[in-house]
Amino acid sequence: MSQKAAVLFANEAFYLAFATRDLKGMDALWSRDAPVTCVHPGCGPLHGREEVMESWVTLLGNPASPAVEFRDARVFLYGDVASVLGFEVLREGVLAATNTFVKEGDGWRLVHHHASPLADSPDFQDPVPTRGPLM
């Protein structure tokens, strides 16, 4: 598997854990060795694994937490660090997202997630979702 494909695989695993509210899976996707940070829509930055994972416990434990699909994924490599940019499609609207990963052992682990609301609906470049459909 190419590095870009491996990063995309990790990104898809993130949205699968998100959409299925799989907290154990979500926890396993985030780095345990590198610093982790997160910016949820409308919120300030969270620093550190404890604070970031607490936010996912809240989000995934909420029955109203959103189903999500990812569109127009683009991977950018910086050695053992990679970012995926794209759109999160929720029932409530569309967000722009940055997901940053580090290469650790057998795969890529999340170190940063930043999602933010869009002023207008985007024109998607890719005809089909990276993973889908909404669950």
Place this chain on the structure above:
Amino acid sequence: MSQKAAVLFANEAFYLAFATRDLKGMDALWSRDAPVTCVHPGCGPLHGREEVMESWVTLLGNPASPAVEFRDARVFLYGDVASVLGFEVLREGVLAATNTFVKEGDGWRLVHHHASPLADSPDFQDPVPTRGPLM
């Protein structure tokens, strides 16, 4: 200078170029070797140096473009990649920001900027801005 201090220095240079509408300075701060990306508030991801720099030409060339100061800067190192998270304070409101840098030659160059609106005003952790008052 420690690596974290050098990254903070690059981050401050970014906001100085932003606040003084220094397009030449802004251009020099972004990497020419690594892929660059940008997510402006309310917007979708921009990919590639040309698209990203065009957005800064528009933003910095606009007389209404905002003065900005940066608060609560926190640096996170991943080898030759680093992220700075914090708040951008504008006259119009406060944004959460992620700025990602790569180490290139004599310094750190921007590869990614993501800024997003906050639902509520934050309680700043640091008593003074990372760099001085709104210009």
